[in-house]
Amino acid sequence: MRALQNVRLSHAGAAPNLCRTGRALRSARQNPLGAGFGPPIFLAGRGDERRGEAARSTRFAGSAATGRSWRATVKPRRRRLCDNPSVNVRELFPTQVYAASLGGRGAQRLNARLLQEARQLELDDEAGRRWSASNYPGGYTSYGSASRMHRASPTFAELERRLKRHVRAFASALGLDLAGRPLAMTDCWVNLMRRGVVHGLHLHPMSTISGTYYVATPAGAPGIKLEDPRLDRMMAAPPRGRGRRGAGPWVVLPARAGHLVLFESWLRHEVPANAARSPRVSVSFNYSWF
Numbered sequence: 001m002r003a004l005q006n007v008r009l010s011h012a013g014a015a016p017n018l019c020r021t022g023r024a025l026r027s028a029r030q031n032p033l034g035a036g037f038g039p040p041i042f043l044a045g046r047g048d049e050r051r052g053e054a055a056r057s058t059r060f061a062g063s064a065a066t067g068r069s070w071r072a073t074v075k076p077r078r079r080r081l082c083d084n085p086s087v088n089v090r091e092l093f094p095t096q097v098y099a100a101s102l103g104g105r106g107a108q109r110l111n112a113r114l115l116q117e118a119r120q121l122e123l124d125d126e127a128g129r130r131w132s133a134s135n136y137p138g139g140y141t142s143y144g145s146a147s148r149m150h151r152a153s154p155t156f157a158e159l160e161r162r163l164k165r166h167v168r169a170f171a172s173a174l175g176l177d178l179a180g181r182p183l184a185m186t187d188c189w190v191n192l193m194r195r196g197v198v199h200g201l202h203l204h205p206m207s208t209i210s211g212t213y214y215v216a217t218p219a220g221a222p223g224i225k226l227e228d229p230r231l232d233r234m235m236a237a238p239p240r241g242r243g244r245r246g247a248g249p250w251v252v253l254p255a256r257a258g259h260l261v262l263f264e265s266w267l268r269h270e271v272p273a274n275a276a277r278s279p280r281v282s283v284s285f286n287y288s289w290f
């Protein structure tokens with residue numbers, strides 16, 4: 001019965017033979033509509049479907065053996081022009097984003113230590129709390145005060161060590177030619193977002209690859225919202241790609257404790273308001289190529 005999927009039947013007046021491009025079926029058993037369904041008919045070959053409009057208008061007529069005349073219209077599978085091998089549609093300048101579990105033995109233990117130290121840092125870092133009060137209302141970040149935590153704490157240094165293979169993999173996926181000079185972590189800081197706290201739209205200047213490792217993501221904690229880098233140049237652009245991931249102007253990647261996200265530092269992003277009751281805790285970092 002699969003053959004019926006693309007065939008539409010319609011009864012019609014006497015029409016001895018309307019087939020223009022078909023070939024005769026010699027028996028009822030060859031009838032794609034099933035044995036006994038009707039008299040022998042003509043069927044267009046696959047090649048005829050490829051001929052587009054000509055095949056689409058092909059109609060088939062039955063004999064008048066049963067006293068009924070009828071005809072079938074073949075509705076070929078719709079083919080898009082861009083599926084044609086002679087048409088070349090390329091993806092240029094793709095935006096790549098890397099997401100993974102940090103992984104490795106003892107990852108949970110490391111995560112617990114990071115959480116503990118992040119909380120302690122907020123208590124100890126008076127300068128950071130002052131900076132946050134004017135730049136990160138309601139939340140705490142060590143960005144303005146303790147932004148090299150990988151140098152200050154063995155726990156954050158371990159995080160840096162574990163991130164290395166991910167950064168190398170992402171640089172490779174990007175096809176970066178590093179000319180033998182490795183990417184190095186230059187900044188590493190803590191972010192603690194309480195309920196309602198927002199991290200506004202920004203990018204990370206003077207860096208090559210940036211990212212975030214998620215320490216605590218309670219239910220309702222927002223993901224990271226990435227902006228299409230072409231957005232400020234789009235003029236008279238209709239909405240696109242209904243249902244296609246990454247086709248709209250924004251993509252939100254969920255935040256999950258124990259996971260990380262990496263992106264090129266020029267990619268603008270933000271974190272919408274935290275809807276969770278408890279803080280969303282993350283460690284952000286920059287890598288530079290010297």
Ligand SMILES: [Fe+2]
Binds near residue numbers: 203284
């Ligand atoms: Fe950021």
